[in-house]
Amino acid sequence: MTVEETAARGGIRRERRWLLGWAITLGPALWVAARAANREIALAGVTLVWTIGIALAIARLMFARCPRCGRLFHSANGAPSVAKIFAPRCGQCGMRLKPERIIYPSLE
Ligand SMILES: [Zn+2]
Numbered sequence: 001m002t003v004e005e006t007a008a009r010g011g012i013r014r015e016r017r018w019l020l021g022w023a024i025t026l027g028p029a030l031w032v033a034a035r036a037a038n039r040e041i042a043l044a045g046v047t048l049v050w051t052i053g054i055a056l057a058i059a060r061l062m063f064a065r066c067p068r069c070g071r072l073f074h075s076a077n078g079a080p081s082v083a084k085i086f087a088p089r090c091g092q093c094g095m096r097l098k099p100e101r102i103i104y105p106s107l108e
Helices: 003-034 039-062
Strands: none
Touching: 003 039
């Protein structure tokens, strides 16, 4: 495992956290916007901003490259896919996103 692979895996995990963050904060943002003075405008603004944020986060994950094989991380056939966006392994080479625990390095 090289330093570049570790950094790239951290980047993919960070992108996943961004997507989950957008999804989790959508409800509270809509709740706050529903209580604003100009309700319709606030709801439209929140919907627009969160839709763009979620779409960008999904797109960044769809086109994330595997640090080991260089192909799309979340794709099994080489085409960008949303279906495996939370897959724990690279769809091409099988590299795990989380580091593997090595208790006894001498047994590798
Ligand atoms: Zn790979």
